Amino acid sequence: YFRWHDQHNFLMPDGSGLGQHLTNDLLQVKGVFFPGGNWIFRPSFTYSRNLRLSNMAGSPRDRMPEDVVIDMEIDSYTGRLEIEHGTMRRVAGQFGVDYAYEDQVTRGIIPLLPSARIHNVAGFVYESVDLGRFGLTFGARFDRRGQKAEPNATLKLPDTEAGESLAVCEQTYNVLSGALGGTYRLTPESALAWNIGRGFRAPSIFELHAFGVHGGIAAFQIGDPNLVPEISLNTDVSVRWQSPRLLAKATLYRNAIDNYVYLVNAEAIDPYTHLPIMRATQADAVLWGADLSARAQVLPWLQLRGIFETVDGENVETGDKLPLLPATRLEGGIRYTWREWGRMQSPHLDFGVRHVLRKQAAGRFEPFWQFDANPDFGVASTEAYTLLNVGVGFDLPLAQEYIHLDFRIENLLDQVYRDFLDTYKGYALSLGRNVSVMLSVPFRIQ
Numbered sequence: 001y002f003r004w005h006d007q008h009n010f011l012m013p014d015g016s017g018l019g020q021h022l023t024n025d026l027l028q029v030k031g032v033f034f035p036g037g038n039w040i041f042r043p044s045f046t047y048s049r050n051l052r053l054s055n056m057a058g059s060p061r062d063r064m065p066e067d068v069v070i071d072m073e074i075d076s077y078t079g080r081l082e083i084e085h086g087t088m089r090r091v092a093g094q095f096g097v098d099y100a101y102e103d104q105v106t107r108g109i110i111p112l113l114p115s116a117r118i119h120n121v122a123g124f125v126y127e128s129v130d131l132g133r134f135g136l137t138f139g140a141r142f143d144r145r146g147q148k149a150e151p152n153a154t155l156k157l158p159d160t161e162a163g164e165s166l167a168v169c170e171q172t173y174n175v176l177s178g179a180l181g182g183t184y185r186l187t188p189e190s191a192l193a194w195n196i197g198r199g200f201r202a203p204s205i206f207e208l209h210a211f212g213v214h215g216g217i218a219a220f221q222i223g224d225p226n227l228v229p230e231i232s233l234n235t236d237v238s239v240r241w242q243s244p245r246l247l248a249k250a251t252l253y254r255n256a257i258d259n260y261v262y263l264v265n266a267e268a269i270d271p272y273t274h275l276p277i278m279r280a281t282q283a284d285a286v287l288w289g290a291d292l293s294a295r296a297q298v299l300p301w302l303q304l305r306g307i308f309e310t311v312d313g314e315n316v317e318t319g320d321k322l323p324l325l326p327a328t329r330l331e332g333g334i335r336y337t338w339r340e341w342g343r344m345q346s347p348h349l350d351f352g353v354r355h356v357l358r359k360q361a362a363g364r365f366e367p368f369w370q371f372d373a374n375p376d377f378g379v380a381s382t383e384a385y386t387l388l389n390v391g392v393g394f395d396l397p398l399a400q401e402y403i404h405l406d407f408r409i410e411n412l413l414d415q416v417y418r419d420f421l422d423t424y425k426g427y428a429l430s431l432g433r434n435v436s437v438m439l440s441v442p443f444r445i446q
Contacts, residue, residue, distance in 0.1 A: 002026040007061045010215070010427045018215070019061030021053040038086030042096075046078040053108075054215065071108030077101045093127030104205060106152075112212040112221075114157055114169075116149040116205045133185040137195075140178040145202050147171050155211040157225070168225040171208070175200040175229065189243045196235045203227040207261050207280045213270075217367035218378070218426045219278045220270040221263070227282055232257040248294040260285035260315075262323055265364035276370050285322055287313035301338060307331040315365070323366040327359035327382065327420045345402060347394035358384045359420040368426040378426035385417035404440040409433065 004024040009017035026048045033041040054070035055061070080098035102118040126139035148170045151157055158164035179197030186192060207223050214221040236253035259282045266277040289311030296304045308330050313322030333352035341347045361369055361380035371378040391408035414433040418425040 009060045016058040017060035018057045019055040019059055019064055021064060023051040025049040040084040042082040044080045048076045050074045067109055069109050070112055073105045075103045090130045091127055095125040097123050110212060111152060111154055112210060113205055114149040114152040114155055114209050116147060118147040120145040135183040137181045143175050145173045149205060149209050155209060157209055173202050173229055189241055191240045193238045193240060199232040199234060201230040203261055213273050213275060216423045220273055220275045222277060222279045224280045227261060228259050230257055230259050230261060245297045251291045253289055255287045257285045262365060263367060265369060284316040285313060286316055287311060301336060303335040305333045320365060321362035323362040328357040330355045343396060344394035350391040352389040355386045356384060371426055379418055382418045382420045385415060387415055388412045401442045406438040408436050
């Protein structure tokens, strides 16, 4: 069970506050059953609840009225069963089903989204074939997704003036997706791998029916109920090295997406809120990038690691850069490990550094684009920054088990920065020094 609760104020340009209460609850139950032979059953159930309360500007969090302006709750339930089988005639893999139900309720004085319900049922299969130096993997998944929004006159759903009927409140999708991949072992330590896959994403209720002020982008957002699903074709090639002392991987990938959903500046101002209007729209797009990672055990007590990630994208129809792509980043780290120190087993000390490059916003397609023209309050483009992190951890014997304790400090030097994908970069700085403690206690049920 995981719970996250946050209360905060946005500082508005006129110096007033805007209070918010945010709550996330997550409950997950997993099981593993061994009925015999090469079969393994893995059932799971997940429940999540997201609650968002927001005031009007000028009403801080400690004066949250009973009838708040924005009051949204999303309850999600997901059941999943994976059936795994061991190797049978060089073939191993799994198949299964899952069902997801989402209930979205909009309350509050000003609705941003309609109340809605979403059902998704799916079946999937994934298999791998071992042919010696050559391996083959393939998978397929079928989704039937239905989503229905409640009519809402405030949100112009349906927009009767535009001739829309109640049909715009309901969508049904039947989609088959799949992937095929292979590996070829060049040497006992190295291999070449490739994958090609077809993916699917249905437009969200937000993208379809939003109509109001979205604080996350500081704009008046308008959805499009006529959006169609995104269909992607992803290809990647990678080289891998695995030995007792070195684990390394280099990957190049390209993802072509039909009907990519994004927001565009409508080049208009909402007359009531005086905020820019951004509309959901679609276009074909392509993304490409590279990932490099390595972990080296230099000495029995010393480990080094490094990561490089970069991605870029383009709107095929206009030639513009795609919005909401992460900035290029580099990470490095050193870990010292001992066998024992007093009662502590496998203690370790970890130092890490993360450097993120400057990122230019994709013009009028980027949320917060308006802040680049008015840098006195918030930003759209972000400058480069470097963060230092440190952590320690160890195991302690407890009966016949070991409890594990981790203590970590991120952004040790309290660096002032804004991350490009931070949804609050238009209002505030990104997270400062962050201290976390994690305790893991295993137990067995006979």
